[in-house]
Amino acid sequence: MKYQSQAVAKPYFIAAIGLFVGQILFGLVMGMQYVVGDFLFPEIPFNVARMVHTNLLIVWLLFGFMGASYYLVPEESETELYSPKLALALFWIFLVAGALTIVGYLAVPYATLAEITGNELLPTMGREFLEQPTITKIGIVIVALGFLFNVAMTVLKGRKTSVSLILLLGLTGLALLFLFSFYNPVNLVKDKFYWWWVVHLWVEGVWELILGAILAFVLIKVTGVDREVIEKWLYVIIAMTLITGIIGTGHHYYWIGAPEYWQWWGSIFSALEPIPFFMMTVFAFNMVNRRRRNHPNKAATLWALGTAVMAFLGAGVWGFLHTLAPVNYYTHGTQITAAHGHMAFYGAYVMIVLTMISYAMPLIRGRNAANSNRSQVMEMWSFWLMTVSMVFITLFLTAAGVLQVWLQRYSDAPLGFMIVQEKIELFYWMREVAGVVFFIGLLLYVLHFFVGNREAEAQVS
């Protein structure tokens, strides 16, 4: 660790991992509710578990992005963070607000939460992924602004690299686009139209800039390849991301009341969306093959390569699978969407945060370059357990989705939703088993921080 203030990333990373564990626990609850319908009913209805599952994901990824930025930006800017105190204060504000929101979801009925948080003054609640009470949303904006200010001031007073500028651009986009979560017209079509300006333009737009910047940073560090080369790749990748992804928003506008020309715009541009992810995979492997040094942190390199591959598979391939309008006509709102969502979020965003944690955490904890061999071996076990089980979760949900589409939408005698759900139950059971394996992988991941700490650092073989 080159600058003292980089250590402020540590609580962010710890909180991220803690919330990740919570997210997966509620994922297991939901997986169970898919097959045992009355599991934990009426104490934790499915919608509550889902809200906790998805909101924890978003919040812990944001913690991860912020921690990554606090680590990355001082090093890129070659200066201490503008205000470590502000970073720490915002950490606690965000953690407490996040925890209170989750407790609110679990402790009282959602309608009561809406009432006590004054939702009727500015109704923003009750829309997928944006379920947070309006007051929490305002808190997120305040935290994001304070965070952006802190990071931007650091970049301004130090060296300006392409990596930090792109990261800053992505983070600014994240904060600005979130403002559309406050726009909730009664007109359902307009509501949905602009809802995607938050959701799609986040995950298939500005978040990919953040992903690219973090990946580039870690690759510069672990491969020693010339920055000019890596930054050139980064620009090309994010150029393709936005060139395809912005109009690619159209693949959400096929069936929600928007004009039908979106079927053309959305199909053509989102069919191109795998390209930047494919380039990212080529990029990551190329840089590692052309490495000028062997970094002793093998786990971090594994995570970096894994991110590139899994983001391509989850976001690229599984996205393409159902993005063309004639296909999406049948798959829209089925388990196919769920399959894609799981692998894409894991491959692109979970894994990039874990890549950064894997690289930075040993340094923050006082190592010169890497954890001990023992710790790294366990971390790599967790990598494979989580990644392989996520592949299986995706495959099982895809199988469930294909059957669902056939039975409910495509066959000559379409069956009702609940009848179909019972017929494809086997795949939900298998998904739940894969989920348990994922959770074991996650426990190993947590454990690797506690083993081999007194042993010597891994050396380059």
Add this chain to the structure above:
Amino acid sequence: MSGTFTKSMARNIFYGGSVFFVLLFLALSFDTNRALPDRDNRQNITPLVAQGKMLWEVNNCIGCHSLLGEGAYYAPELGNVYTRFGGSKEAIKGFIAGRPKDGIPGRRSMPQFNFSDEELEALAEFLKYSSEINTANWPPNIQG
């Protein structure tokens, strides 16, 4: 990538490409907004529909159901439930009101929300309004 393709060229493609496609997206969105009145059934948005949408939101219905295909996939699609229930608001209201408080053993069951008659009417109106949006003929059949 060869030496003739420099980082600043890549950067220019990024900024130029992004700006161009942001502007194109805004133009398309502007056009969409002009086209929406003919498609989005806004003439039928009454205060009762607005109340229904509010109830839909504050009870987090989207956490189990999908609406025009968006939401959760745990419970049936509701964008066309009005049609599926034979164009009967009474059937929708009866279904919601009749959910058992403690669920159904071993099966998925919608919670009992204890809505008043007026609230049930508002929800049914909202679902009727939703079913009349022009969705390019989606879903493929009545099952949603």
